[in-house]
Amino acid sequence: MTMDSAALRQALAGHLAAGGALRTQPWRQAIEAVPRHEFLHGGFFERSAPDAWRPVLADTDGWLERCYADESLVTQIAGTIVPGDIRGEILREPTSSSTLPSLVVRMLEDLRVEDGDRVLEIGTGTGYSTGLLCHRLGDDRVTSVEVDPEVSRRAGAGLGACGYFPELVVGDGLAGHKDGAPYDRLVATCGVLELPHPWVEQTKPGGTILATLCGWMHASELARLTVGDNGVAHGRLLGGQVSFMLARPQSPPPPGMLPDLTAGEERAARLGADVLDDWATRFVAQLAAPRVQRLSLTLADTTQHVLVDVEAGAWAVLSLDGEQWTVRQGGPAQLWDQIEEHLLRWRADGSPPLDRFEIIVTPEGQRITWPKV
The missing domain is CATH 3.40.50.150 (Vaccinia Virus protein VP39)
Structure with missing residues (x-):
């Protein structure tokens, strides 16, 4: 009925x-x-x-x-x-x-x-x-x-x-x-x-x-x-x-043509790209790099995890070789260095849950901090 x-x-x-x-x-x-x-x-x-x-x-x-x-x-x-407007299907973003x-x-x-x-x-x-x-x-x-x-x-x-x-x-x-x-x-x-x-x-x-x-x-x-x-x-x-569409003026730009991911400097990563699969960890990572987009590429049966700040021209690519993650970075900023440092500091403070994070907004901008646990 x-x-x-x-x-x-x-x-x-x-x-x-x-x-x-x-x-x-x-x-x-x-x-x-x-x-x-x-x-x-x-x-x-x-x-x-x-x-x-x-x-x-x-x-x-x-x-x-x-x-x-x-x-x-x-x-x-x-x-x-x-x-x-549509009959059938459309392959575009909401x-x-x-x-x-x-x-x-x-x-x-x-x-x-x-x-x-x-x-x-x-x-x-x-x-x-x-x-x-x-x-x-x-x-x-x-x-x-x-x-x-x-x-x-x-x-x-x-x-x-x-x-x-x-x-x-x-x-x-x-x-x-x-x-x-x-x-x-x-x-x-x-x-x-x-x-x-x-x-x-x-x-x-x-x-x-x-x-x-x-x-x-x-x-x-x-x-x-x-x-x-x-x-x-x-x-x-x-x-x-929670999840909302971003305010349109703050929507990310198209990634466009990716930089040469074989350039830059390579090192062993202290944290792998897989840590970003966790919601809270990814949110903390964003505090260090809010305008970074995350992509995955498969080349020669190897998955490369790409982070790119289109506006700044900075990038990082992480890949897993056996049990060791490596990162290669290029551009004006070392993106993965920034993210790793932020995440490791959060972990050293006991990985406090997000509902304990504090926010202050002043005329100079926004700051988000967490307590030690």
């Missing part, structure tokens, strides 16, 4: 509560009230192969039920392509999605909003999380910034269909929206390499910023910070692996 959307919303709320993401009654009421499918009338993409996507349109059997599954639903490919509801509600709970708070959301996306904020606080208390005009337009249509009319801004979310500042809370639904100081400037002293900190090796963590009276924000990572 097909369930109607109200029953599906109630079932979703029950699932999210049972899983621990949904913890308080006001957000449960929002989940039960805001119809996610209104933000997905244009359909979504499902993965049909490791690098391929096919459209699922609103007239497809099971579309409504999929809208209320706890899964992320890709809504745009390659910056412009939506499900209605650029916008409706985040899985358990992560959306976890972030809203972790934001710790109170009645009367004014919230700035960075990354409108489909508008579903914006709608939840509108239901909880009132749409006159919500401002949402989206870099893509068409994505913002579609979100506005979905919000209007639900009776919500928040302030929607088209622009670079990394700059925030100073015309509406200061805000009590700021939440980012995209990943950032470094938390922008304008977000700190636009949040009231005592206010909260919730954002996902990422790197180009694809390990990311949710961070919550409190803004002080002096324009400095302090906080911690919250733990638990």
Whole structure:
């Protein structure tokens, strides 16, 4: 039997509560009230192969039920392509999605909003999380910034269909929206390499910023910070692996033509590339090299693990010879030296878990540290 959307919303709320993401009654009421499918009338993409996507349109059997599954639903490919544009499959990278509801509600709970708070959301996306904020606080208390005009337009249509009319801004979310500042809370639904100081400037002293900190090796963590009276924000990572698309201005450049990997200097590596298979280790490595991309090449039955900073022109390639890892590095910086040093220092301090890492954001930039254990 097909369930109607109200029953599906109630079932979703029950699932999210049972899983621990949904913890308080006001957000449960929002989940039960805001119809996610209104933000997905244009359909979504499902993965049909490791690098391929096919459209699922609103007239497809099971579309409504999929809208209320706890899964992320890709809504745009390659910056412009939506499900209605495609017949068959497309082999390009996703650029916008409706985040899985358990992560959306976890972030809203972790934001710790109170009645009367004014919230700035960075990354409108489909508008579903914006709608939840509108239901909880009132749409006159919500401002949402989206870099893509068409994505913002579609979100506005979905919000209007639900009776919500928040302030929607088209622009670079990394700059925030100073015309509406200061805000009590700021939440980012995209990943950032470094938390922008304008977000700190636009949040009231005592206010909260919730954002996902990422790197180009694809390990990311949710961070919550409190803004002080002096324009400095302090906080911690919250733990638990999260994943968001990076803010578009911070997306990695195409690797392009790789440098001559036989050049540079070679040495025995103290750590092998396999350490980066661990999420926490990879996140710590990114702190030393946030703009490094990780690639694998197979040449003559040998796998080479390549790290490259395209903008800096620095690179490292690691390979395993028997039981010994070797590294060859070139360019203006010794990438693997930087990463090894950072990881070995973390290990010497007892490999503290990520939820014990502390963050400070000042006008000069961001610093992340860990305690000894």
